Amino acid sequence: xxxxxxxxxxxxxxxxxxxxxxxxxxxxxxxxxxxxxxxxxxxxxxxxxxxxxxxxxxxxxxxxxxxxxxxxxxxxxxxxxxxxxxxxxxxxxxxxxxxxxxxxxxxxxxxxxxxxxxxxxxxxxxxxxxxxxxxxxxxxxx
Numbered sequence: 099x100x101x102x103x104x105x106x107x108x109x110x111x112x113x114x115x116x117x118x119x120x121x122x123x124x125x126x127x128x129x130x131x132x133x134x135x136x137x138x139x140x141x142x143x144x145x146x147x148x149x150x151x152x153x154x155x156x157x158x159x160x161x162x163x164x165x166x167x168x169x170x171x172x173x174x175x176x177x178x179x180x181x182x183x184x185x186x187x188x189x190x191x192x193x194x195x196x197x198x199x200x201x202x203x204x205x206x207x208x209x210x211x212x213x214x215x216x217x218x219x220x221x222x223x224x225x226x227x228x229x230x231x232x233x234x235x236x237x238x239x240x
Contacts, residue, residue: 166201
């Protein structure tokens with residue numbers, strides 16, 4: 099019998115930033131809205147069913163404009179979890195939040211955006227990541 103394989107290439111053409119902060123997700127979203135002139139709004143939490151036993155719930159904020167899309171995710175799962183790695187991106191578990199930028203806002207120079215993000219008193223550290231280097235990058239495809 100002849101077998102066929104489906105090969106899918108995902109589009110990872112977005113900028114990805116890791117943010118270190120100890121504030122709640124809604125407070126960080128509010129701060130980023132003011133700082134970057136966005137309208138991040140709370141969306142339904144992302145839910146990943148892992149091995150049929152555990153669920154990974156991730157806080158999810160989104161701002162869609164005509165020319166760009168900005169998403170803010172909490173990197174650590176909501177609530178208590180018995181998972182060994184309760185993270186959206188276990189590769190960068192040191193970062194509390196992940197900021198994903200697609201479209202026109204990508205035109206900002208990474209150093210300029212990093213400088214803007216660090217101006218927020220709530221953010222302690224920011225780093226830009228190349229999504230292609232992350233092992234769990236598929237978690238960012240929706």
